[in-house]
Each structure stands twice: as C-alpha cells, then as structure tokens.
Amino acid sequence: xxxxxxxxxxxxxxxxxxxxxxxxxxxxxxxxxxxxxxxxxxxxxxxxxxxxxxxxxxxxxxxxxxxxxxxxxxxxxxxxxxxxxxxxxxxxxxxxxxxxxxxxxxxxxxxxxxxxxxxxxxxxxxxxxxxxxxxxxxxxxxxxxxxxxxxxxxxxxxxxxxxxxxxxxxxxxxxxxxxxxxxxxxxxxxxxxxxxxxxxxxxxxxxxxxxxxxxxxxxxxxxxxxxxxxxxxxxxxxxxxxxxxxxxxxxxxxxxxxxxxxxxxxxxxxxxxxxxxxxxxxxxxxxxxxxxxx
Numbered sequence: 001x002x003x004x005x006x007x008x009x010x011x012x013x014x015x016x017x018x019x020x021x022x023x024x025x026x027x028x029x030x031x032x033x034x035x036x037x038x039x040x041x042x043x044x045x046x047x048x049x050x051x052x053x054x055x056x057x058x059x060x061x062x063x064x065x066x067x068x069x070x071x072x073x074x075x076x077x078x079x080x081x082x083x084x085x086x087x088x089x090x091x092x093x094x095x096x097x098x099x100x101x102x103x104x105x106x107x108x109x110x111x112x113x114x115x116x117x118x119x120x121x122x123x124x125x126x127x128x129x130x131x132x133x134x135x136x137x138x139x140x141x142x143x144x145x146x147x148x149x150x151x152x153x154x155x156x157x158x159x160x161x162x163x164x165x166x167x168x169x170x171x172x173x174x175x176x177x178x179x180x181x182x183x184x185x186x187x188x189x190x191x192x193x194x195x196x197x198x199x200x201x202x203x204x205x206x207x208x209x210x211x212x213x214x215x216x217x218x219x220x221x222x223x224x225x226x227x228x229x230x231x232x233x234x235x236x237x238x239x240x241x242x243x244x245x246x247x248x249x250x251x252x253x254x255x256x257x258x259x260x261x262x263x264x265x266x267x268x269x270x271x272x273x274x275x276x277x278x279x280x281x282x283x284x285x286x287x288x289x290x291x292x293x294x
Contacts, residue, residue, distance in 0.1 A: 010117025013042050013049035014251040016161075016200025017220035019089065020074065021067025022060040031060075032074065034248035035221045037267040039077045042250065049252065051116050052078050055200040055218065056087025056161030062129075063091060068098040086110050086127045087161035087201060088134070107139045113147060115154075119195075119255055122147055124160040126180075134162025134201075136180040141187060148191045155195045157253075157260065158188065163199035163217050165210050170232045172202045172225060185211045196260040198253065205249070205264040216262040219249035 015038055023029035042049060054075060059067040075082060084102050086095060092110060096102070103112035109125035124144065128135030136144070148156070164181045166173045174181050188194055188211040196214040203225035206217035226241040247266035254261045274280060 009254055009256040010051075010119065011047060011049045012051045012053060012117070012253045012255070014053040014055060014198060014200075014218045014253060015039075015221050016053075016055040016218045016251075017057040017087065017203055017222050018054070018071060018074075019057055019060045019220075019222040020071040021064045022222070024061065024064065024067070027070065031222050032070070034223075034267075035071075035074050036077070038221050038248050038250045039074065041267040043077070043079055048080075050080060052080060052082045053085070053121075053159055053198060053253075054082055055085045055159060055198065056127075057089040057200065057220075057222075058084075058087070058095070060089055062089060062094055065094055065097060068094055072098055081116070083114065083121060083123060083159060084110070085123050085159055085161050085200075086125055088127060088132050090127060091129070092125075092127065105140075105143050107143075109140055109143070111140065111143060117255060118155065118257065120151065120154045120156040120193075122156060122158050124158060126160050126162040133178070134160070134164065134174060134180060136184045138183070141183045144184075145187050148187065148193070152191075152193050154193060155255075156191070156193045157255075158194060158197040158213075160197070160199050162201050163197075163206070163208075163210070163215060165208055165215065167202050167204075167206055167208075167217070168229045169202065169204070169225065169227070170230075188213055195255075196253075196262075198251075198262075205251070207262070214260060216251065216253070218251040219264055219266075221248040221250065224249070 018035050019031050022031050058071050104110050111123050111125040113122045126134035164174045164184050194213050199217045202217050203220040205219045208215050224244045224246045226244050228240050247268045249266045252263045
C-alpha cells in the first residue's frame with residue numbers, strides 16, 4: 001500500500017449564520033467574539049484551507065449597513081479568498097453597497113460561480129424578503145439550469161443558505177411540497193457533475209442528501225439551535241429550549257478529486273484528554289499498520 005506523504009486535495013472552510021449586529025451598536029457583542037474565535041482558529045491551522053465560504057445570515061438586521069461593514073472587517077482577518085452567499089436575515093441592496101464587487105445575475109440576485117481547487121462552485125441566492133424560508137424563483141431556476149448545462153465535465157458544488165430538506169427540526173425545515181424545493185430538485189437531480197451541496201441556516205451540523213446528492217449543513221458561529229425533533233405547536237409554548245450557548249462552529253470540506261468529505265468542529269479552548277506522545281505511539285502505529293489487512 002502506497003504511503004501518503006503529504007496533504008493532497010483541496011480544503012475549504014465554511015462559516016455561516018454570523019448574525020453580526022444582534023446587539024446593535026455594540027462592537028464587542030457576543031456574536032463578534034464568537035466569529036473572531038473561529039477566524040483565529042482557521043488562520044492557525046497547519047493544513048490551512050484555501051477558500052472560505054460565508055453562507056448567509058451575515059448580519060442580524062438587513063437594514064444595518066454598519067453591521068455589514070463591521071462583518072466585512074471581521075471576515076477580512078481571514079487570510080485568503082472568500083465566497084459570499086445571502087441568507088434570510090440579509091438584504092441584497094445593503095449587501096451590494098458594502099460588497100459591490102460580488103457578482104450578481106441579470107435580475108440582481110447574488111448568485112455566481114467561481115473555479116477553485118479543481119471544483120466549480122455555484123452560489124445560489126435563496127433569499128426571499130419578508131420570509132424566513134428559502135426561495136428559488138423561476139428566474140433563479142433558469143439561471144442555474146443554464147449554468148449546469150455548461151461544462152458538464154467539471155465537478156460542481158452548489159452553495160446556498162437554505163437547505164431544501166426536512167431537517168427534523170419542525171420550525172427550521174423546508175418541505176417537499178414547496179415549489180422552490182421542487183424546482184431545485186428537478187434541476188439538481190439529473191446534473192451528474194454536482195458532487196455535493198453546502199448550506200447553513202439551521203444553526204446545527206446535519207449530514208443528509210437532496211436530489212441524490214450529498215448535502216451538508218454547517219453549524220453556526222452564532223449560538224446554536226437546540227436539537228428537538230418533536231413537532232412544535234405554534235399556539236402552545238411548551239418551554240422547550242430553543243437556542244444554546246454551545247461553542248462557535250465551522251465546517252471543513254475536503255475534495256480529493258473523487259468525493260467531498262465534510263468535517264464539523266468548534267472553536268476555542270479544548271479539554272485535551274490525550275496527546276500524541278511516546279505512550280500513544282504504539283496505538284497509532286497499530287492503527288496505521290493494520291489498514292488494508294481486514
């Protein structure tokens with residue numbers, strides 16, 4: 001068995017649901033501190049990602065231009081290129097004022113494509129002003145369909161804020177009966193070059209599939225949504241936890257030329273129970289030695 005001597009492939013980081021400006025006019029608010037922890041950790045990685053995906057809900061209030069400027073400065077601490085996507089808390093006009101160089105389509109939707117690391121990254125705009133849920137209208141669907149008809153030989157990743165699936169969390173889900181979900185499924189399912197989809201919105205890590213494609217949902221840098229798979233009654237509060245102060249999180253997506261692998265992690269101090277020292281070396285040797293013999 002050939003020995004792997006170096007890191008091979010492309011490693012991409014993702015942060016999502018930053019919600020900067022939640023505590024409006026407080027430059028040191030909790031969400032700022034949480035995002036800074038994640039950026040610090042990404043910059044300090046030995047195997048550093050070559051691209052950062054920032055997948056929506058960049059600010060808490062769409063009209064808060066100062067929050068967009070502050071968020072831009074915070075992300076600028078990341079030492080590399082960035083792909084931006086919009087979420088339901090964002091405003092296109094306000095985003096475009098602060099990020100005039102981010103492409104948009106002919107209808108003004110913030111969706112575009114770039115090539116990086118042997119992959120084609122297609123960003124979709126799922127923002128539907130006034131709604132929490134996602135949207136792919138006919139114009140956006142036509143744009144995506146046209147893009148996927150081109151360059152069918154290039155492995156492609158779809159980047160969007162809203163995962164078009166039932167997440168099991170009743171109030172943070174999309175349903176198969178929604179027209180935008182059906183539009184997207186009809187386009188994605190036959191597109192053999194799509195090797196994965198990457199989303200945010202749910203404030204939790206989720207691994208699932210959509211239209212036969214791998215779909216990973218990144219946990220948030222802002223506080224997490226509680227995991228509760230019981231249906232929620234909009235007319236009867238039951239006291240269940242909704243938001244948790246778990247550590248700020250991020251995702252790492254690794255493409256090895258054949259498949260997309262996603263890891264989720266949190267930033268900040270860790271309680272290390274074991275390190276790779278002389279005592280651990282025999283165990284590591286055994287793990288590596290036995291590979292391929294089972």
